Amino acid sequence: EVELVQSGPEIKRPGESLRISCQASGYLFVSYWIGWVRQMPGKGLEWMGIIFPRDSDTRYSPSFQGQVTLSVDKSTNTAYLQWTSLKASDTAIYYCARVPTTHYAMDVWGQGTTVNVSS
Amino acid sequence: EIVLTQSPGTLSLSPGERATLSCRASQSLIASYLSWYQQKPGQAPRLLIYGTSTRATGIPDRFRGSGSGAHYTLTISRLEPEDFAIYYCHQYGNSPGFGPGTKVEVK
Numbered sequence: 001e002v003e004l005v006q007s008g009p010e011i012k013r014p015g016e017s018l019r020i021s022c023q024a025s026g027y028l029f030v031s032y033w034i035g036w037v038r039q040m041p042g043k044g045l046e047w048m049g050i051i052f053p054r055d056s057d058t059r060y061s062p063s064f065q066g067q068v069t070l071s072v073d074k075s076t077n078t079a080y081l082q083w084t085s086l087k088a089s090d091t092a093i094y095y096c097a098r099v100p101t102t103h104y105a106m107d108v109w110g111q112g113t114t115v116n117v118s119s
Numbered sequence: 120e121i122v123l124t125q126s127p128g129t130l131s132l133s134p135g136e137r138a139t140l141s142c143r144a145s146q147s148l149i150a151s152y153l154s155w156y157q158q159k160p161g162q163a164p165r166l167l168i169y170g171t172s173t174r175a176t177g178i179p180d181r182f183r184g185s186g187s188g189a190h191y192t193l194t195i196s197r198l199e200p201e202d203f204a205i206y207y208c209h210q211y212g213n214s215p216g217f218g219p220g221t222k223v224e225v226k
Binding site for chain 2: 045062095105
């Protein structure tokens with residue numbers, strides 16, 4: 001069974017750093033992109049970017065370029081989303097999803113990681 | 120930058136009725152990169168349609184996607200109780216992104 005399992009909820013202070021994870025199983029990790037999507041409280045979906053695990057080719061939305069970093073660890077089939085200095089406006093649910101190279105839709109989703117940034 | 124607009128914002132219908140959801144882009148899209156998602160409260164989104172009209176695995180045939188150029192449609196032929204949710208269109212191409220969503224609610 002294809003599955004993406006994300007790390008647990010986080011409560012952080014503004015200015016702190018954070019890395020959340022997305023572990024894949026049930027398919028060849030290096031052959032599909034992994035995408036990240038933000039959903040702020042009560043709002044819609046925002047496409048953040050995608051990363052190709054085979055070579056770490058990364059494409060960011062202009063809205064998130066420079067604000068977050070996507071990375072992968074091929075040895076553990078895990079993708080990461082990282083911040084160096086969180087802001088209150090980063091409070092959201094973050095989803096990872098598998099993205100096939102054939103159509104770039106997000107066909108399998110993780111359960112989401114809630115990040116709460118508050119002083 | 121391509122902007123997606125979805126209409127209506129909210130669709131109030133009864134079970135058994137037909138739902139027609141629109142997704143318009145600010146410029147022509149690559150049809151093979153147009154997809155639709157369903158999201159229910161407290162759940163992750165679920166892929167319904169990719170490549171404009173191909174149903175994802177396990178999606179019932181009452182869901183149909185169509186369109187070309189800058190205008191795309193998701194049609195639910197007969198609403199089942201589990202179909203009341205928010206629906207998002209998404210395009211991957213020039214500046215990938217999601218539309219703002221259409222909420223399908225019980226009338």
